Amino acid sequence: MTDDYSTYDAAYLLGALSPEERRDFETHLRGCADCSASVTRLSGLPGLLAKAPQPDLVDAPGPVPESLLPALLAEVARRRARRRRVVLVATAAAVIIAIAAGAFIGLRPPPPDTDPSAIEMTAVAAGSPVQAEAVLDAKAWGTHIRLHCWYRDTSSYRPGTYRLVVTDNDGTVQQLATWAVVPGETTTVDGSTSLDLDEIATVEVRNRTDKAVLTLSP
Structure with missing residues (x-):
């Protein structure tokens, strides 16, 4: 066997050589x-190869439907629109809460000038x-x-009178x-007593039922 033809045997049997x-x-x-x-x-090689099991072939994918791309684009647009709606609703809710909070604060009486x-x-x-200084x-x-004297929350206001009283020692x-x-x-309420400051045990704000709601010990 010469080197020029040393690899021709199998190719010859399998029909892989040119004419x-x-x-x-x-x-x-x-x-x-x-x-x-x-x-x-x-010589038996072609027969053995013919008996070998053939590998399962996977069908090539069919052509992409023309409607696929428009459908994908439409789905992307719907999702973006849904996200925009969520953002708008959240923003509107935040604005409403801020307005409501501002309105609530606006209803509260301003604190007195600090002495x-x-x-x-x-x-x-x-x-x-009731709160007082x-x-x-x-x-x-x-x-x-x-x-x-002022109310912390005007929504809980109940009509009635209050009294400023002092109790001595x-x-x-x-x-x-x-x-x-x-x-x-x-x-702003002003009251006077003949008691000296060191003779006053308590200063109280009482409601119409004579129940103390605020107290102070000098």
């Missing part, structure tokens, strides 16, 4: 015992809507009390002033 190569190889076989013997040994000597009174019961001014004749109660609360406004 010209096939003629040359057949001429060579008549004078080459090695190549003839090799072809004889491989450096004003003392905030303490609510007797938690959640009391008191200024106690010692005088030669006794004590002058100026009270700034012996437990005697004096009424200094009465007034009606005006929702949304700060009420």
